[in-house]
Amino acid sequence: MSSEEASMTDTTETQEQETPQQGAISDFGIDTTSQSTGEAVRDYWARVRGGELGSLPALLGLIVLLIVFSTLSDTFFTLGNLANLLQQGASITIIAMGLVFVLLLGEIDLSAGTASGVTASVMALHLIHNGNLLGGMGDTVFYVFCGLLVLAIVLSALMKIWAGTALSAVALIIAAVGIPANAWLEMLLAVCVGAAIGCITGFLVARIGIPSFVVTLALFLVWTGVVLQFIGQGGTLGLRDDTIFNVANGNLNFTGSWALFIIAVGGYAAVVLTRHFSRLRKGLVAQPTSLVLGKIIALAILAAVITYALSVNRSPSDLVVIEGVPYVVPLVLVLLVVGTFVLDRTSYGRHIYAVGGNKEAARRAGINVERVRMSVFVIASSLAAIGAIVYSSKVGSVDPNAGGGDVLLMSVGAAVIGGTSLFGGKGRLRDAVIGGAVLAIIRNGMGLLHQPASVVFIVTGLVLLLAASVDALSRRRAANAAR
């Protein structure tokens, strides 16, 4: 005990000797000198050892899976399967992105899956009945539906979540006016209905104060029933529309694919380099320039290889040509960039992390905690609606099981496998993308190996369990490191 204290004072003394008073800035010596590459790498390694793993385990898992499946299966690493993989994983990835916002607060949205089913069936009803939702739903159901939209408008206005109010109002207008079917209008309607659902969920959680687990469990059941009501037992709503079909099945043309490559890589490079040099100029600590450039070049090469591979004709027959980057790629990229931007670069995003980390601290800092909590459910449901558009487009129809089954659990799994913590405060949007990729590869690769569904489920479950244990263990490690 006494020796411990003695050593403690020793370290304080040596620290003070090391940093003589040379003026203000020298107090943070490490902060101002730019790092060498070696230092940056060592720093990163130290953080990993300290329990800040981020998406590293998921990335490693991704690489292992790619190697395993490409050695075991001849068809796995073909061009056709690569595109297929991206299209299969997209809807889960998008729903998972929305869930990341909810998980960041340490909450859960179990209803995201079936809520997405509701949006998909409203979209399909609007298309099939040429905008006449009243006819499609029947009188009573339609009026209840409109009543709920009005409720969502009121609740979101009450909490000053104006985006939720606006989107719910748009949904109400589209439903009430009965504009003839148009694919873009239907997709907008789906997203707006999703936002309205989120307003109701969020209000119940944030304002009424019911635990999110219970609220969303109850709503999970409710939305399951609503989808059944909309579609009818045993029925299926077909989506016969080229635009909607193309969302998940269409591809950019050759020029478009490379334009996407240039915009994505160029944009990334521009943002990263601007920030890097602005930090250097202001004398703030920055990663070594060589490392930053290396990252950009590595990403550019990877993106170029993938774009090239996808822009080659991958059709198995000579009759049709299938080439180009699938539309889902720019869709996921745009959502990823916009979402990451919101989380990292705006006060709102900062407040989400703060509420997830320490609700009381956030409240004392003057953050409207209830509003933040409600808003994440609006985001989650809206993104779930986009996911619903993608999966409905993929199969070309909406059935009573839409959004049910394992959709929600796979989405939560994707977010967690990617490294988002279930305890809140830790996670990034790219976790959902990486985790979604892992799950899509497992399902796709197992399918190609002709494994039965039983094995696929068991393996997926074990991977999720592994990811959750990594999260728990790294948290414990981080807690120990702080002492």
Place this chain on the structure above:
Amino acid sequence: MSEPILELRGINKSFGPVHVLHDIDLTVNPGEVTALVGDNGAGKSTLVKCIAGIHPTDSGEVLFEGQPTHIKGPRDAAELGIEVVYQDLALADNLDIVQNMFLGRERTKGGLLDETDMEQAARKTLASLSVRTVKSVRTQVSSLSGGQRQTVAIAKAVLWNSKVVLLDEPTAALGVAQTRQVLDLVRRLAEQGLGVVLISHNMNDVFEVADKIACLYLGRMAAVVGSKDVTHGQVVELITAGRSGDLGIARPEAATI
């Protein structure tokens, strides 16, 4: 002596039938550390919360820089320049030092967070307080020690050009070396011309940094004395009995006669 920056006159506060604060008078001078001492339940924390606007007062006047003011909520207090550092640190573990210091009051440029500006300001504030134990202002709070966290919490209060800082038991959970750091910091706050109110149970701490000691006894201000004019024992008597010699509340017997 300079004009008091914060002056309380006849503050009363009840929670239902429980009369917690009786006619409290207190002045806080810029550049001075005023220690607020008292036994458990004497009303120290309640008094701080009244000043911070968390509890409304029942009666009494609050003068800030000589002007009568009404503090209705924590926002009002913050706008005046009154900051509170709470006992249970109000920091988010998953954010770094800069993010915590600017939490709820982020600086933005064109709607986006101005990270470089915030980082520079945070570093300047920490440097002005001669905080040397933190390696990088981008360190996550979860990896800081208790003393370092307390330092960040105090620096956060200073960042806002605050004029009065209230510290609720800042050293309660700290080890020897860490207490040292925080007490030095408290002293430096006063040297920068801020009015500092320090709540503490630890007499050593109080005598080390305080210029003035205000003793609360069962919701009444027993005495406000210069820390150089009294002994350790006298303050303990004031805390436990409300009086010591001719200091403190007059004996009840004397009052009835």
